[in-house]
Amino acid sequence: MDIMTVKILDAKNYMNLFARRDVCFTHGSGNKLYDTAGKEYTDFFGGIAVNCLGYNYPPLTDAIAAQAKKLIHISNVFYSVPQAELAEALLTGTIFDRAVFVNSGAEAVETALKLVRKYFYAKGKTKYKVVSAIGSFHGRTLAALTATGQEKFHKPYAPLPQGFVHVPFNDFAALKAAVKADDEIGAVLLECVQGESGVRPADYDYLVNAYALCKSKGLLFIADEVQTGMGRTGKMFGFEHFGVQPDIITLAKSLGAGFPIGACLARGEAAEAFEIGDHGSTFGGGPLACAAALVVVNELKNTKLLEEVEEAGEYMQERLFKLRKYKFVKDVRGLGLLQAVELSDKLSNTSVQDKMLAKGFVINAAGNNTLRFAPPYRITKAEIDAMVGALDQIFASTNI
Ligand SMILES: *Cc1c(COP(=O)(O)O)cnc(C)c1O
Numbered sequence: 001m002d003i004m005t006v007k008i009l010d011a012k013n014y015m016n017l018f019a020r021r022d023v024c025f026t027h028g029s030g031n032k033l034y035d036t037a038g039k040e041y042t043d044f045f046g047g048i049a050v051n052c053l054g055y056n057y058p059p060l061t062d063a064i065a066a067q068a069k070k071l072i073h074i075s076n077v078f079y080s081v082p083q084a085e086l087a088e089a090l091l092t093g094t095i096f097d098r099a100v101f102v103n104s105g106a107e108a109v110e111t112a113l114k115l116v117r118k119y120f121y122a123k124g125k126t127k128y129k130v131v132s133a134i135g136s137f138h139g140r141t142l143a144a145l146t147a148t149g150q151e152k153f154h155k156p157y158a159p160l161p162q163g164f165v166h167v168p169f170n171d172f173a174a175l176k177a178a179v180k181a182d183d184e185i186g187a188v189l190l191e192c193v194q195g196e197s198g199v200r201p202a203d204y205d206y207l208v209n210a211y212a213l214c215k216s217k218g219l220l221f222i223a224d225e226v227q228t229g230m231g232r233t234g235k236m237f238g239f240e241h242f243g244v245q246p247d248i249i250t251l252a253k254s255l256g257a258g259f260p261i262g263a264c265l266a267r268g269e270a271a272e273a274f275e276i277g278d279h280g281s282t283f284g285g286g287p288l289a290c291a292a293a294l295v296v297v298n299e300l301k302n303t304k305l306l307e308e309v310e311e312a313g314e315y316m317q318e319r320l321f322k323l324r325k326y327k328f329v330k331d332v333r334g335l336g337l338l339q340a341v342e343l344s345d346k347l348s349n350t351s352v353q354d355k356m357l358a359k360g361f362v363i364n365a366a367g368n369n370t371l372r373f374a375p376p377y378r379i380t381k382a383e384i385d386a387m388v389g390a391l392d393q394i395f396a397s398t399n400i
Helices: 003-013 060-071 081-092 105-122 142-147 151-157 172-181 202-219 268-272 286-303 307-324 349-358 381-396
Strands: 025-028 032-033 042-043 098-102 131-132 164-167 185-190 220-224 250-251 261-267 329-335 336-343 364-366 370-374
Touching: 003 349, 025 081, 042 381, 060 286, 081 098, 081 286, 098 105, 105 142, 105 185, 105 220, 105 261, 105 268, 131 172, 142 151, 164 172, 172 185, 172 202, 185 202, 202 220, 261 268, 286 307, 307 329, 307 336, 307 381, 349 364, 349 370, 349 381
Parallel strands: 131 164, 131 185, 185 220, 220 250
Antiparallel strands: 025 032, 032 042, 098 261, 250 261, 329 336, 336 370, 364 370
């Protein structure tokens, strides 16, 4: 099928949700993608920080194919071997005691929010409220979008669920004041790097203080690791850069390397708060998804992948730093293989994204006029050089 046919079918059939799309990819291999016309692209987008092992990676495709031939779905009414194996592999060596698997990031966040409510409900305490940060992104189900600290996601969906408080990001005084003002606050929910709103890392002191505040007040600290988890920042979880120990984390994006799966992990008392029947999902933690995620966990634990992410991330940031010679480049920042270039208002990120696509590089226009880079973990130095070189050419030919 050619792209014109795809466009006509999409315009006729699919709900009108997406901005203009120009490319239809048909397959990929390693860090490369191919479109309907056979054109090759190098991927610095990873399907929104998801495709951590690249495309057509035999250990992943073989594991999925083998599991598909055995059992795709069985429900949680019965045990499955992949679910038992994944939970064991994922938790071993971490600070977390228990896991629950779901199907997406938003669902992982919903699970965490329900866990907070159940935890305090069981103690007979009215502490259902959750504080999150302005500029955050936590997903698009009603509760997750309410936790998301961005007005544009809220407006059409009122009335929103109750119990959400927003404070400015990286402003500890504001967080402390909000917690002090409201006894019904039970948890603080933060990203250690705000991904969607332009790859904004938390300040070290901010996260440390937020965590200490939670501990001193008996509040739960939730790290939304949907984007930063599973090695994206060069450590298994992003919070490890900050010396904090969340009670609860959420995972999704890279967890299945493209196969949909989310998870909520918890430690200590929070890990025991759910009881039989409190939560569940027909598909959550199914054998096929767990078999895929097990490949990711094993790669991260049994190979040098985390070191490779750290090294490639440092290299990419170093190369991107060189673009600060352009005065419309306001900032270059990120952790590991989650990096961004923030542009001044004079140059729109979507125009740069389109020009990069024409040159055969998939990059992403994220929030606050940033370009986001979240490539597969085994992106090479040569590929990084080529991508930054193309960006440099585009910037050089901009008449600003
Ligand atoms: C993408 C994202 C989500 C939502 O994940 P979905 O799988 O799209 O529901 C939640 N939190 C963070 C930090 C994310 O980056």
